[in-house]
Amino acid sequence: MAYQKVLIAGKWRNSKTPVCFNAVNPANKQSLPEMYPVSGQDDVNEVISAGKQAAVELRTAPREKFAQFLESFADRIETNADALVEIAHLETALPKEPRLRNGELPRTTDQLRKAAKAARELSWCHATIETSVNIRSKMGPLDGPVSVFGPNNFPFAFNSISGGDFAAAIAAGNPVIAKANTCHPGTTFIFARLAFEAVKETGLHPATVQMIYRTPPDLGLKLVSHPYIGASAFTGSKKAGLRLKAAADKAGKPIYLEMSSVNPVFILPGAIEERSDDIAAELFGSCALGAGQFCTNPGLIILQKGDRSEQFIHTLTEAFDSNRPGILLSSTGLEGITEAVEILKSAGAALITGGKKVEDEGYVFANTLLRVDGKTFISNPQELQTEAFGAASLIVVADDIQQTKEVASVIEGNLTGCIYSHTKGKDDKAYTILESELRTKVGRLLNDKVPTGVAVVSSMNHGGPYPATGHPGFTAVGLPASMLRFTALYCYDNVRPNRLPIELQDKNPTGTMWRLIDGEWTKRDV
C-alpha cells in the first residue's frame, strides 16, 4: 500500500512500519484518500539519533542561519498558502476564510518572523556579565532535540512543524522532532516539505527539522523520556499530557504542557447592570469561536444571582440557540464533549440548552449552556471543572460576592481568568475581593475582555498554574519569552576571551543586543 513518507535524518523515506491511517474530513465524516504511516521503534530511534547529532552541530552554527531559515520558511508558507488552506480545510473543517487564510496563516508567518528577529538580535538569551569576577552566563540551546506534539485545533499556528513551539525551539537553536497531529497529517506534510526546503537552502544540519505522523502511545513516551532528548512540548488533552509528563519527569527531561483550561469569566453585578447585552454578545462570540475549540474558550461563567443575571442568561441562551453550531474537529472531539457534558450534568449542572449531538453530515454538537448554583459548584469543584472542549459553557450563579470568591478559591490552575466590572467603579470593592483569589490561579488576568485572541507579544502569558500547564513560570506564546522553555543556563567562569560564545564576548555582537552587565541592562561593549 502506498503511503506518505516520513522526514527522518534529512531524507524523505518510507516508514519502516506497515501500519497506516487516514485523515477524516470532519465536515462529512469521510476518510481522505492519502495514507500515512504509524512510525514504530525503528523510526523513533532514528529520528532521535539524528536529532541528537543535529543538536551537537547546531551549537556552533551561526545564529543568523536560524533567522534565515525561519524567514525562508515563512516566505514559502505564503507562497504555498492555497495548498495549505485547501488541505487544512479538508482535514479540520475550519473555514478557509477568514479563519485559515486571513487569520491563522498570517499569525503563523508572523510568529516565524518574530522568532527570526529574536534569533538574530540575541537579546533573548539574557547574557549576564559580572566583570569584577569575570563570570558570564547566558541561556542557550539544550543538549538534544526538542520533540513537539501539536494539537488538533490550530493546524497552522500550533502545528508541530510550523507553530509557536516549533518557532521558539528553533529560534533558541534546537533541532525539532515534530510529531504531527493525527487529525491533519496532510497539512503537516506540506509544512514539513517547506521547512525542509528552507533547511536545505540555509545550509543548516539536515536533521534540524524532522517529522513523523504518528506513533503507538508507548513510543510517544519513549520519545519524551529518551536520554538524547533535550525537552518536549505538548498541547492537547490532559489525559495524554499527563502520561507524557509522567514519562518525561521520571527521566528528568523538561516537558512543557498545555493541557486544559476552563477559563473562568466573572461578570460582576455592575457590569451586568451597565452593559448586559453587549457582554452577552461578546461572550457568545468568544464561546463559539472555532466551534468553541480554543484553549482559551470561556467554559465557566460566574454571575451573582438576581433578575438582571437571569436576563443576561436569557440573552446568552438566545445567542447559543439562534446560531448554528460549528463543525468539530473529529469524532473523538464529539465523543469527548458529549461525555464531558454528561459528567457536568451528573455533578449537578442543569442543562439550559443544547447538550446533545446534532444530526448532521459532519461532527456537530449543539451549542450548549448549563447552570449550577454556587454552593453546588463549591461542593464538587473537580467534576464541575471538566473541560467540555467545544461551544459548551457552565454558568455558575453565586449568591453574592463572598460566594463568588469561594468559587474562585476552588478553581484549578487556568490559562486565563476574566473579570467584567462596572466602568464607573461600582464593582471595585467586589473586584478586589475576587482578584485576591483569582490572580494566582490564572496565567493571564483580563479586565472587560474575552480570553480568546492571544496576542503574540513579549508580555503575553499563554501559560498558567498546573493543571493548565506543567510549570507556572513559562509561556507558550510571546517571543522571545516562549524560547526560554527550550534553553539551559550556561555559565562561563574565568573562560578565556577567545573561547567565549559571541554573546558573552566583550564586544556587543550585534550592537543592538541587550545584556545585563554589572547589574545594568545595556547595549554597550564590556
Place this chain on the structure above:
Amino acid sequence: MAYQKVLIAGKWRNSKTPVCFNAVNPANKQSLPEMYPVSGQDDVNEVISAGKQAAVELRTAPREKFAQFLESFADRIETNADALVEIAHLETALPKEPRLRNGELPRTTDQLRKAAKAARELSWCHATIETSVNIRSKMGPLDGPVSVFGPNNFPFAFNSISGGDFAAAIAAGNPVIAKANTCHPGTTFIFARLAFEAVKETGLHPATVQMIYRTPPDLGLKLVSHPYIGASAFTGSKKAGLRLKAAADKAGKPIYLEMSSVNPVFILPGAIEERSDDIAAELFGSCALGAGQFCTNPGLIILQKGDRSEQFIHTLTEAFDSNRPGILLSSTGLEGITEAVEILKSAGAALITGGKKVEDEGYVFANTLLRVDGKTFISNPQELQTEAFGAASLIVVADDIQQTKEVASVIEGNLTGCIYSHTKGKDDKAYTILESELRTKVGRLLNDKVPTGVAVVSSMNHGGPYPATGHPGFTAVGLPASMLRFTALYCYDNVRPNRLPIELQDKNPTGTMWRLIDGEWTKRDV
C-alpha cells in the same frame, strides 16, 4: 521528655508527636544533649495551612517589608555569631575559624542582604510592558509556601531557614516552611528564632517563616506534593531527592533539586607540562576543602596518559597522603563514602591511596584517590560516576584527546566542569574538541580554576543538567536569578491602571527598576 519546640503558625510550640532525636557531634560521635521532635501528620498539616494563609496575605504586603525583614535577620545573625558558630561547630565539626565564622557566616548575611536589595529594587521580576496592546506581565510569588530542605554540609549558607534557597524564596515574596537538616537542628533552631524575631519586628505575616526539624519520609513526600504548596527546594542526596521529585512531579508541583555532581576536572597535556605541581596543589586544596563535602568537589579528574601525567598523579597522591583527612559530617556520610568507594573499585577503579575508614574519635575516612583507564570508564560510566561524598576522587587516564572527548560524552549532568590548558595555546585544538562535548553537560564551565568557591553574583550558575539538578534552566546561587525558581508568570491584559501591581503601573515605582517596555530595557516611566 523535654525537647525543643517547633515554629508553626507564628508560635513556638511542642510538636504533637512523642518521637524525638538528638544531634551527634561528628568529632567524637557523642550525642548532643538537646532533644528535637520528629513532626507527624498534625504538625505537617498545620505548617502547610498556615503557610498557605501567609502566602495569600503576603501577596499584598509591601515589597519593602521583605527587604527590611532580610536585613534585620542578617543583623541578628551577626549579633548572634558566637552562639551560631559554637553550636554549628558541635553539630558539624566544621572548623570555627576560618570556615564558620569568617567564611560561611559572612556569606550567609551577604546573601540575605543581596536578596533584600533585589526585593527592594524590583528589577528581578522582569516587568514587561507592551503599550500598543496594553498587556503587561511580571514574575511574582507563588500560590503557596515554599518548602526548603537544607543539606548537611553548609549549616549556615544553605540552611533551610537562612541559606540561599530561603533568601531567594522570601525575596520573591513567598513564605518558607523550613525542614531542618537533621544533622544540625540546634543551629537551625537559632536561625529560626532570629528569623522569627525579624518577622515580628517587620510586621510580616507570622507564618512567613516556619520550621520543623524532621518528619518521617512519607510526610516529606506529602509536604512537597500538597495542593497548598507553591514549590520546594531540596539540596542533598540523589536518593532522597529523586523520591521527593517523584512525589512533587506527580502532583504538578515545581521542585528544584541539587542532588549530586562529580564535577569533572580535565587537565590537558600542555597544562601538565607547564605547571603540574601548581595544579596538583590547587586541586588538592579543592578536593579536601570541607573534608571534600562540597557539592562542587572535584570527584573526577581526567588526564591523558604519559610520564608527566604519572608524575602529576604522584604529586597529587603525596598531597592526599600527607594531609590529615577532615572529619565527616555524620555516620551516614562515613558509610556513604565507604560504600561509594567500594562501588568504584568493583567497577574497575584501582585504589591509589586511602579507601578506608580511619580509626579516630570522629567520623574520618582516609583521603582517597583511585584511578581507571579511559576505556574502562567509557564502558561502565554509570557506576564509575558514583559520587563519593568526601575527599575521594577518581582519576581517569585517557589514551588521547579523542578518548578524553569520549569520556566527556558519557559524563552525566554536572554542576561544574573545569578544563586546565596550556596558557600559550598549545592545548587550544584539544580544548575545542573537548569543550564541544563538555559544555552542555555542566552548568558552569571553568578555565584554569577549581570548581569550589561559588561566587554569589548575578551571572553565577549553581545548577546544571539532570541529574545534577531537576531542571537545567535555573540556578540555586546568584541573586536575583535564583529567585525565579520561586515565582510564576502573571500577565495583566487590559487591566485597569489602578488595579495593576506597582511594578506594572505607568510610573516606575522605584526609579531604579529595570523594565522591558516595548522591547527596550529602561528605567523610565511608561
